[in-house]
Amino acid sequence: MSKRRLTQNQQRRIQSNHHKKISKKEFEWQDEMLGDIQQGIVVTRHAKHADVETESGEIFRCNLRRTLKNVVVGDVVSWRLGNEQLQGISGVIEAIYPRKNELSRPDYYDGIKVMAANIDQIIIVSAVLPQLSLNIIDRYLVICENANIPALIVLNKIDLLDAQARQEVEKQLAIYQKIGYQTLxxxxDSGENMATLDAYLAQGTSIFVGQSGVGKSSLINRLLPEVNAQTGEVSDISGLGQHTTTASRLYHLQQGGNLIDSPGIREFGLWHLEPEQITQGYREFQSVLGTCxxxxxxxxxxxxxxxREAVELGKIDSVRFENYHRLIESREETKSQRHFRKEDL
Structure with missing residues (x-):
């Protein structure tokens, strides 16, 4: 008995339903549609997909297995290439290799959100505009210390300062140099000390963090002219930068090393950390902790x-000590606000 042939309308309906399943993420790659397992690194993370780069430098957009809840830029993954491309999707990520470290931030809706993984250093970008905030720098440093990732503090837009103002910000940065942090x-815009930044970045995989408007995108344009990252102006009303980056990406630098650019974050919340973790985030406290x-x-x-005695003796800078208590108080206020928001849901 011969098989019944499908009409053109039936074929179109089947194909339409097939694409609808893919668009709704109902589609699951079957083993017979996939090749052998390969190793790659996630270089871009989109809302529902991820771009995986192979050892040869080829990049393939992949679906994620439903069992994988959190794939981020920098992850080393095992993945499989499909025998055909379906709506721009070339394969599927099967598993994530153990991470060396990860950079996380709290999110009101998602809880703790991992931003990137397998990082060698965090570049904390600040600027003289909208203003140099040591409190924001301390906030990032607490995150770095808890993640056990080295930090470099970068002050951008230094060309906007006159000699006297430059001396003042260098005096502020000396607080961090004294306790072992590197600053630059x-x-x-002018290119001043960009060659020194190149040398830092060549040492491994780095990630830029910092408030919007401090010039992260401008730095990327200088480092990677072909990327043409969108830049944002500082608002005249709020004094804050406008969000520009839309997806986390990993770029390979010509001088060596990799750079991860993540969506601009105005402020890292610390409400997910315990007070003891914030205390541990102040490295100069460690020599006297336990002796109170x-x-x-x-x-x-x-x-x-x-x-406090170490502060009075000049062993701990009073600005850092004041910022420490601001962070503790800010954490308590944010946790209370978040608790009330949950009750309103």
Whole structure:
């Protein structure tokens, strides 16, 4: 008995339903449609897909197995190439290799959100405009210390300062140099000290973090002219930068090393950290922690506080000490606000 042939309308309906399943992410790659397992690195993370780069430098857009909840830029993954491309999708990511480290931030809706993985150093980008905020730098440094990832503090737009103003910001940055952090003043516009930044970036995989408007995209345009990252102006009303980057990406640098650019974040929240973790994020506190008179010392007005005594003796900078308590207070306020928001849902 001969097989019944499908009409053209039936074929079109089947094909239409097939594409609808793919667009709704109902489609699942079957083993017979896929090749052998390969290793690659995630270089771009989109909402529903990820771009995987092979050892030969080819890039393929892939679906994610439903069991993979969190694939980020920098992840080393095992993936399989499909025998045909379906709506621009070339394959599927099967698994993630163990991470060396990861950079995370809290999200009101998603809880803890991993931004990138397998990072060698975090480049904290600040600027003289909208203004140099040591409190924001300290916030990022707490994250770096808890993730155990080295940090470089970069001050951009240094060309906008006169000699006196430059001396003042260098004095502020000296606070961090004294406790072992590396700092660098530069200008993406004039090119000042960009060669020094190149040398830092060539050492491995780096990621830029910082408020919107500090010039992260301008730095990327200077480092990678072919990328042409969109830049944003600082708002005259809010004094804050406008969000420009839309997807996390990993770029290969000509001088060596890799650079991860992630969507602009105005501020890293710390409400996901315990107070003890914020305390551990201040490296100069470590030599005196555990020597306070009381074990539950809050390092504020407590009698016999070794940390406050170190501040009074000039061993810990008073600005950092004040910022520490601001971060603790800010954490408590944010946790309370988040609790009320959850109750309203």
């Amino acid at each position: 003043c530069l200008s993406a 008179k009381f074990r539950d010392c809050k390092h504020k007005d407590d009698p016999g506080c070794a940390v």
